[in-house]
Amino acid sequence: MRKIILAFLIPLLLISFIISGCDRSTNSNNEVPITADNPEKQLTIVTSFYPIYIMTLNVTKDIPGVTVFNLTKPITGCLHDYQLTPDDLKCLQNAQIFVVNGAGMEAFLDKVIKQQPGLKTIEASKGIPLIRGIGEEEDNPHVWVSVSGAIQQVQNIGEQLAVLDPEHADSYRTNSADYVKKLDSLKNKMHQALDSVKNPDIVTFHEAFPYFAKEFQLNIVAVVEREPGSEPSAAELADTIEIVKRSKVTALFVEPQYPVRSAEVIARETAAKVSTLDPAVTGPNEPDAYLNIMEKNLIILQEALNS
Numbered sequence: 001m002r003k004i005i006l007a008f009l010i011p012l013l014l015i016s017f018i019i020s021g022c023d024r025s026t027n028s029n030n031e032v033p034i035t036a037d038n039p040e041k042q043l044t045i046v047t048s049f050y051p052i053y054i055m056t057l058n059v060t061k062d063i064p065g066v067t068v069f070n071l072t073k074p075i076t077g078c079l080h081d082y083q084l085t086p087d088d089l090k091c092l093q094n095a096q097i098f099v100v101n102g103a104g105m106e107a108f109l110d111k112v113i114k115q116q117p118g119l120k121t122i123e124a125s126k127g128i129p130l131i132r133g134i135g136e137e138e139d140n141p142h143v144w145v146s147v148s149g150a151i152q153q154v155q156n157i158g159e160q161l162a163v164l165d166p167e168h169a170d171s172y173r174t175n176s177a178d179y180v181k182k183l184d185s186l187k188n189k190m191h192q193a194l195d196s197v198k199n200p201d202i203v204t205f206h207e208a209f210p211y212f213a214k215e216f217q218l219n220i221v222a223v224v225e226r227e228p229g230s231e232p233s234a235a236e237l238a239d240t241i242e243i244v245k246r247s248k249v250t251a252l253f254v255e256p257q258y259p260v261r262s263a264e265v266i267a268r269e270t271a272a273k274v275s276t277l278d279p280a281v282t283g284p285n286e287p288d289a290y291l292n293i294m295e296k297n298l299i300i301l302q303e304a305l306n307s
Contacts, residue, residue: 046071046095048106049079051144051280052124054290056099058179059158063171084108092116103130103141122160124153131210145279146211147187151180186291190298197305203252208279221247224262232262244270251304253277275304
């Protein structure tokens, strides 16, 4: 009896070990990843982080045999500083395609390419003009925060998947086009609401919103914490307070994953109000999550910029 139980448990343990590196809650279409026992017509795609995962979910919707896992779990810091874990590498070992934002966002990408030379990489920001950093800062990689940028990234993902998996090329392109229609509708709605706001001047924390601001003609007069998680000095805070007073900015926008201490200090010293604007780096594992996050951002922006 004991031998029978062991014979039954050992394969289960092996399977569990193979898939334990990936978060099964982020599985999209097929609950069975590629294994030695199930190699036929299966494609495992891993995405680098949340917004790319949501895009890829939409592009691969209802395509048989295609599974999507998200690599990085919700984090409180910035993806730039993310360090790969052994479970992350295990997850990538079982994948054929790795979809990334690119543009310098994933600092760990070179390590992945070196350790997994057979892994096909799709760069969602390929060919998209980037906003240059200030001084010695690198180009800004937060392309997806602009709805137009997200549209281009979805199209890039769909087209590159169609090339790598030609059997399902038509489905990838159809899904991409369907999702782009939803994003276009959202973009038009946001333009109608934001193109005529009373005061387009804003202060942000972290460099997540330049593409968004450019698209909707908002003017970022100051960025308080250019390096995520780093508190500004007293002198930097004083300079920002002076800028806010001089420019009569009424809206300070913080992000949900970062502390709001500096924003509260500035608000106390000025007439500005603190609001939360979401760059869509975390959220529910649902295909419409990006759309819903941007809808909420729209409401917040209308309230903050028309008061």
